[in-house]
Amino acid sequence: KPMHAFIINCDGVDIGYIQYYNKHDFPPEQIYNTLELPESCAAIDWYIGELNYVGKGVGSQALNIFLNKFVFKVYENAFVDPGIANVCAIRVYEKVGFKKIMESNSAILMIKARIPENHSR
Ligand SMILES: CC(C)(COP(=O)(O)OP(=O)(O)OC[C@H]1O[C@@H](n2cnc3c(N)ncnc32)[C@H](O)[C@@H]1OP(=O)(O)O)[C@@H](O)C(=O)NCCC(=O)NCCS
Numbered sequence: 157k158p159m160h161a162f163i164i165n166c167d168g169v170d171i172g173y174i175q176y177y178n179k180h181d182f183p184p185e186q187i188y189n190t191l192e193l194p195e196s197c198a199a200i201d202w203y204i205g206e207l208n209y210v211g212k213g214v215g216s217q218a219l220n221i222f223l224n225k226f227v228f229k230v231y232e233n234a235f236v237d238p239g240i241a242n243v244c245a246i247r248v249y250e251k252v253g254f255k256k257i258m259e260s261n262s263a264i265l266m267i268k269a270r271i272p273e274n275h276s277r
Contacts, residue, residue: 157181160226164204164218171209174202174218176227179235188237188258188265196232197267211244216251223252228270237263 157177164172179199180190190197202219204210227234236254238245239262246264254266 162222162226164202166209166214166218169206169209171206171214172202172204172218174200174222176200176222176231176234178231184237188260192258193235194233194267194269197235198227198231198233199235199237200227216248219248219252223268232270234268234270236266238266239263 158181159175159177161173161175163170164174176198179193179197180195182199184190200219200222202222204215204218223234234254236245236249238249240259246266249266249268252268254268256264257267258265
């Protein structure tokens, strides 16, 4: 199954990793059913590994660019499932426009739908 993997580069410095794939190709480890997710649904995993670049707005910007330049060219929805204690990631997803669809003991499931092109301006 395809996995699309990228390095996040900020001003010439490799600072992180980000990937997307079809959520339905990879059954989740947590207890939720992917059948409840939209048919066209990309999952995203990522991190910024360089501490100097964390908490400066770079992550939100990188995710936004990644969604519009790659993910939404192929998929109608983007999906993430941050741990409930991962307040930083959850905040980033909220800033970028993800909405909470479900919450379990360990994770929050969030989705952002692609904005149709004629509504984007
Ligand atoms: C998730 C990650 C990529 C975000 O990147 P980033 O560049 O730090 O994100 P930003 O700087 O754009 O935004 C961070 C936001 O979280 C907020 N935040 C950070 N720590 C917080 C805390 N403890 N409590 C509340 N808010 C917090 C920041 O204030 C900021 O929000 P603001 O702009 O409204 O002030 C990065 O933190 C990371 O690599 N985390 C480890 C891996 C990970 O969790 N990946 C996601 C898995 S779901």
